[in-house]
Amino acid sequence: MRVLIVDDSRAMRRIIGRILGDAGFEVLEAGDGQEAIDVLEAQTQLPTLACVDWNMPVMDGLTFVTEVRRRPEWRAITLMMVTTESESDRIVRALAAGAHEYLIKPFTADAMVEKLDLLGLLPVSVGEPS
Amino acid sequence: MTISPDAFTFVRELVRAESAIVLDPGKEYLVQSRLVSLARTAGHRDVDAFVRELSTRRNPATLRLVVEALTTNETSWFRDSDPFTALRESVFPTLAETRPHRQIRVWAAACSSGQEPYSILMTAQDTPELTGWKVDMLATDLSQEMLDRARSGLYSQLEVNRGLPATTLVRHFERAGLSWRISPALSSQVQFRQLNLMRPFPPMERFDVVFLRNVLIYFDLATKQDILRRVRQVMAPDGHLFLGAAEMTMGVDDAWERVPAGSSSVYRIREEHRSCVS
Structure with a gap:
């Protein structure tokens, strides 16, 4: 499975990428929402999951989520906000826009793995020779 | 990178012997996520390499750390679902x-x-x-x-x-x-x-x-x-x-x-x- 990590912080992309890489994901990265759309448009094999920061330059995470949900060909992508935005109304807005889950920074690796479990995205390949 | 069946079996048997806690098949992701930082701290590129050395050398302190990493439960909501x-x-x-x-x-x-x-x-x-x-x-x-x-x-x-x-x-x-x-x-x-x-x-x-x-x-x-x-x-x-x-x-x-x-x-x-x- 592939994941697209959309975050303007290279350090955060590396942290999330390492957790998801250990969980068996192949990692794609983008530094903002517009770049993420460009990455998606260039893919022949879409990612299963996108982890999306909220506050980014050029195109923010909420706009990106809205855009992904607008395009039927990207409907299968599971969207999880991963952000410092922690007010209830923000979470409600993201869910209403089409995000499936919401993980608030800071978080532990276990919390990220538990969110994958909630989303039914724990790699089916676990147990196979690595 | 996910844990190999051999490494999972070793950790499973170790934890069962030391704590009576059973890690059922399907818990490979848990073992992987709990041991990855221990593996890196010990200088290994992945959990498999870490477990391979552990199974050969059986360093008591490291064995204890592995058991603790897998049996210390922070309380989660809907724990175990x-x-x-x-x-x-x-x-x-x-x-x-x-x-x-x-x-x-x-x-x-x-x-x-x-x-x-x-x-x-x-x-x-x-x-x-x-x-x-x-x-x-x-x-x-x-x-x-x-x-x-x-x-x-x-x-x-x-x-x-x-x-x-x-x-x-x-x-x-x-x-x-x-x-x-x-x-x-x-x-x-x-x-x-x-x-x-x-x-x-x-x-x-x-x-x-x-x-x-x-x-x-x-x-x-x-x-x-x-x-x-x-x-x-x-x-x-x-x-x-x-x-x-x-x-x-x-x-x-x-x-x-x-x-x-x-x-x-x-x-x-x-x-x-x-x-x-x-």
């Missing part, structure tokens, strides 16, 4: 057919900081068969400090990140400064009380559901037998007991039988023993 699915899909609907007074009594016998009793109540609210029902929750723990935390209903950002779906967070919690507070609608349904499971229980009305998860593993056989016998005395004859995944009644108190509930299982008092408690 299967029991709560069983509640919603099997146990609560069954009870709804047999309780004419539209009232269910639940006991969370080692509630720690409160995630378990609150998760049970949230599950009850998500069970259509219980719409309009009254759920009485008794939550007990040995630790007064834990009870005070549970009663406050306040949880940090890190705590609400653990296993709680975002939709559930916004439905049942409100922001309180940097923390989150459980809604009064839920917290008002819980009665918190200090209780030592090793001592005789105070007088209590019968419970339809008892959660006694990940507690018995800490006691010797005689104490386990005594606790399970006394739990029978406070259970409704057709009540449901939930134990941890590594716990069972077989060979401890055979008055209980394990029955399937959804994709999980619960314990019920055997028919022939029910007359003793009803």
Whole structure:
């Protein structure tokens, strides 16, 4: 499975990428929402999951989520906000826009793995020779 | 990168021998995520290489670290998820057919900081068969400090990140400064009380559901037998007991039988023993 990590912080992309890489994901990265759309448009094999920061330059995470949900060909992508935005109304807005889950920074690796479990995205390949 | 079957088997056998906790197939991701930082600290490129060296050298200190990494449980919401699915899909609907007074009594016998009793109540609210029902929750723990935390209903950002779906967070919690507070609608349904499971229980009305998860593993056989016998005395004859995944009644108190509930299982008092408690 592939994941697209959309975050303007290279350090955060590396942290999330390492957790998801250990969980068996192949990692794609983008530094903002517009770049993420460009990455998606260039893919022949879409990612299963996108982890999306909220506050980014050029195109923010909420706009990106809205855009992904607008395009039927990207409907299968599971969207999880991963952000410092922690007010209830923000979470409600993201869910209403089409995000499936919401993980608030800071978080532990276990919390990220538990969110994958909630989303039914724990790699089916676990147990196979690595 | 995921853990290989050989490495998983080694860790599984090690943890079972040292803690009596069983890591079922399917828990490979848990082993991987819990051991990856240990592996990196020890200078290995992945968990497989780390476990391979561990199985050869068997350094006692490292073995202990591995067991601790896999047995130290932070409390999560809907911990292990299967029991709560069983509640919603099997146990609560069954009870709804047999309780004419539209009232269910639940006991969370080692509630720690409160995630378990609150998760049970949230599950009850998500069970259509219980719409309009009254759920009485008794939550007990040995630790007064834990009870005070549970009663406050306040949880940090890190705590609400653990296993709680975002939709559930916004439905049942409100922001309180940097923390989150459980809604009064839920917290008002819980009665918190200090209780030592090793001592005789105070007088209590019968419970339809008892959660006694990940507690018995800490006691010797005689104490386990005594606790399970006394739990029978406070259970409704057709009540449901939930134990941890590594716990069972077989060979401890055979008055209980394990029955399937959804994709999980619960314990019920055997028919022939029910007359003793009803």
